[in-house]
Amino acid sequence: MKVLAVIKKELTEHVRNFKLPLLVMIIFGAILMALYTEVGPTAKSSSVLDPFLELFLVICPIIGIAAAMDSIVGEKERGTLELVLSKPISRGSLLYGKFATYILIIVPLLAAELILAYYWAQVSGISTLRWQLPMPPLSQWLSMVVILSLVCMYYTALTILISLFAPSTTTAGLVGVLFMTPAHPLGGHVLQVFLRITGWNDFGSAALPFKFVFSVFGKYQKFAVTSTTDFLIGSFSLLILTVFLLFVSGWIFEKQNIAYRI
Amino acid sequence: MDTHVIEVNNLTKRYGKLVAVDNISFKVTRGTAFGLLGLNGAGKTTTLKMLASLIHPDGGSALVLGHDVVKEPMQVRRSIGYVSENPGFYSRMTTTETLNYVCRLLDVPAAMRKQRIDDNLELVGLVDKKDSFVGTYSRGMRHRLSLAQALLSEPEILFLDEPTLGLDPMGAKTMRDIIIKLKKERDVTILMSSHVLPEVEAICNEVGIFNHGKLIARDSVENLRNTAADNMNIEVVLMHPDEQVVKALQNLSFVNHAQAEGSRLVINVKKDADIRPRILEAVFGINKQILSFGIQESSLEDILLRILKE
Numbered sequence: 001m002k003v004l005a006v007i008k009k010e011l012t013e014h015v016r017n018f019k020l021p022l023l024v025m026i027i028f029g030a031i032l033m034a035l036y037t038e039v040g041p042t043a044k045s046s047s048v049l050d051p052f053l054e055l056f057l058v059i060c061p062i063i064g065i066a067a068a069m070d071s072i073v074g075e076k077e078r079g080t081l082e083l084v085l086s087k088p089i090s091r092g093s094l095l096y097g098k099f100a101t102y103i104l105i106i107v108p109l110l111a112a113e114l115i116l117a118y119y120w121a122q123v124s125g126i127s128t129l130r131w132q133l134p135m136p137p138l139s140q141w142l143s144m145v146v147i148l149s150l151v152c153m154y155y156t157a158l159t160i161l162i163s164l165f166a167p168s169t170t171t172a173g174l175v176g177v178l179f180m181t182p183a184h185p186l187g188g189h190v191l192q193v194f195l196r197i198t199g200w201n202d203f204g205s206a207a208l209p210f211k212f213v214f215s216v217f218g219k220y221q222k223f224a225v226t227s228t229t230d231f232l233i234g235s236f237s238l239l240i241l242t243v244f245l246l247f248v249s250g251w252i253f254e255k256q257n258i259a260y261r262i
Numbered sequence: 263m264d265t266h267v268i269e270v271n272n273l274t275k276r277y278g279k280l281v282a283v284d285n286i287s288f289k290v291t292r293g294t295a296f297g298l299l300g301l302n303g304a305g306k307t308t309t310l311k312m313l314a315s316l317i318h319p320d321g322g323s324a325l326v327l328g329h330d331v332v333k334e335p336m337q338v339r340r341s342i343g344y345v346s347e348n349p350g351f352y353s354r355m356t357t358t359e360t361l362n363y364v365c366r367l368l369d370v371p372a373a374m375r376k377q378r379i380d381d382n383l384e385l386v387g388l389v390d391k392k393d394s395f396v397g398t399y400s401r402g403m404r405h406r407l408s409l410a411q412a413l414l415s416e417p418e419i420l421f422l423d424e425p426t427l428g429l430d431p432m433g434a435k436t437m438r439d440i441i442i443k444l445k446k447e448r449d450v451t452i453l454m455s456s457h458v459l460p461e462v463e464a465i466c467n468e469v470g471i472f473n474h475g476k477l478i479a480r481d482s483v484e485n486l487r488n489t490a491a492d493n494m495n496i497e498v499v500l501m502h503p504d505e506q507v508v509k510a511l512q513n514l515s516f517v518n519h520a521q522a523e524g525s526r527l528v529i530n531v532k533k534d535a536d537i538r539p540r541i542l543e544a545v546f547g548i549n550k551q552i553l554s555f556g557i558q559e560s561s562l563e564d565i566l567l568r569i570l571k572e
Contacts, residue, residue, distance in 0.1 A: 005366035079350020
């Protein structure tokens with residue numbers, strides 16, 4: 001399997017570059033902020049999960065974008081795309097191998113650090129002493145981890161697609177950030193205005209096809225963690241969108257007239 | 263068995279309005295070395311990339327070892343080795359890791375990888391760099407590594423795109439010697455692009471000359487050498503540059519081409535003792551301030567320039 005060869009090579013390279021320690025630091029730093037600063041839960045928060053989600057629903061897209069921004073365009077910049085594609089490997093295999101590597105690195109790190117944070121918050125007693133709030137059940141915390149992992153996957157796939165067309169790694173990153181709009185407060189505001197116009201009281205009462213679109217919005221993702229039905233809808237929608245983006249990227253890449261060096 | 267390992271028919275590639283390769287056709291015989299000659303932007307690299315199935319042609323067809331480059335790209339890539347003009351590698355990977363990755367992409371059985379890697383590293387003289395990171399390599403070493411990776415598939419055809427581009431004279435000579443050794447010792451057909459004529463002369467049996475995307479001439483290196491031997495260069499140095507003299511010489515029917523580099527004129531003509539006085543007469547008729555007049559043997563470069571001019 002050529003995909004496995006790509007994964008092995010990508011892992012070897014990533015272990016040696018700045019991205020892996022940077023990723024660990026970003027997640028760890030964000031957890032520290034959520035645990036010990038005003039960015040995290042306070043006595044005024046309605047639940048421990050809310051501030052955590054507010055923070056990580058912005059950080060996770062950034063992680064996805066940072067991981068994948070040089071996926072294809074980076075190979076062109078280094079002149080290595082010619083080396084790989086002159087061998088009997090389909091362009092799709094290269095692309096899927098890269099995606100799989102990013103996910104293999106990001107998701108276990110994110111999940112492990114967040115689960116550790118959950119137990120640390122309980123063991124250290126921070127939830128009662130500092131936040132004066134009860135810790136949510138583990139199942140709800142894990143729902144948050146799943147949603148955040150899916151958000152990372154979605155933005156990784158989206159950035160790979162952007163990377164096919166971008167003239168440089170920096171441009172791919174910047175365009176990726178533009179596509180982050182649904183994840184930050186502006187996107188949330190747009191969604192609230194839309195809800196008001198349609199007359200729906202909350203996300204729960206929205207029609208199913210709309211929830212599919214809502215799933216890319218941080219506001220809805222936050223809501224989905226607290227509702228079993230919406231968690232399933234949101235997770236499934238994000239997964240479908242990620243697979244769709246990957247499929248489209250693979251198809252475009254196969255057909256694309258590549259400039260091998262930029 | 264078909265003796266032609268590459269068959270190109272009316273191959274065309276366009277980039278918007280620019281026709282990079284314009285309806286070219288040629289065949290390459292097994293075991294020979296075919297050189298694509300031409301100036302920068304003539305369409306040599308695009309042709310090589312289409313034959314290596316790296317880019318899709320817009321028209322025509324090409325068969326490499328009987329496989330269509332568009333319909334059967336995997337079979338084509340399995341049986342060729344490709345050396346790009348500017349080889350890029352993963353700087354954080356060692357030589358062995360890089361070649362192992364290429365072996366996996368080529369489906370080289372795990373048991374054979376080590377031997378094959380060692381053999382090719384020895385051929386290109388990089389055995390002592392096995393565990394070095396490729397990021398620490400010089401340009402010459404990268405070119406040699408590129409050749410080593412291209413040989414991992416034990417290719418029947420080797421595509422070399424400007425194999426000595428940007429190398430210092432020593433590096434270029436090393437690379438050239440390795441290619442000549444390869445040609446002698448392994449049953450490999452070579453298709454290379456270059457604008458370094460001594461290199462093409464040393465490696466290739468046959469050449470195709472490209473200009474503005476078109477294959478304007480093809481001949482054996484032997485024939486070109488004979489044509490070159492039939493011609494000579496006359497060098498005239500004037501006191502001051504004189505455009506009028508150049509124009510007058512270019513209009514003479516027996517002058518293949520005349521070019522000026524400042525006050526130095528190089529006139530390529532057919533080898534004939536009678537011509538020299540006539541050249542001198544023509545120059546003297548316009549400009550009497552001649553500093554020197556000499557004769558040089560004509561080279562392949564003169565032939566190339568003449569064909570391009572025609």
